[in-house]
Amino acid sequence: MNNILMNVCGILIDIHEKELASEEKISFFTGCSNFQSIYEKYNTVRFLLRRMELGFEKESYAELRSAALCEEISCEALVEIVLHAVVDKAIVMQGLESIYLEAGAEKNAQKCRQIYELVCAKPLPVAYCKKK
Incomplete structure (x- = not known):
């Protein structure tokens, strides 16, 4: 549990x-008054x-x-959580981009598009191994 909390604290920083x-x-x-409320908000967003x-x-x-x-x-908070808590980042960045375009937030949509393009250039970080 301590490792998980340390990881979350790093993401929050x-x-x-x-x-x-x-x-x-x-x-x-x-709207968060203590660590528990921050942690709950983080987990809800994730x-x-x-x-x-x-x-x-x-x-x-x-x-x-x-x-x-x-x-x-903030877009920054969403992007940070996506980068740390989501496996297929491209799908989520595309979804966030469409949300921001719908809201008329071109600057945030552009941030999402840039990250989407970076993520698409790399394969999913999943490794498979054979059983012996």
């Missing part, structure tokens, strides 16, 4: 640094991104779509 560097007015940590990745209906991750459309969560 990355999110905070990226939001500061981009001078985002939106913060992933808004879960919803995984639903998007697995091809669930849009209604199953409507909370994520709403948060992105209403600018309640």
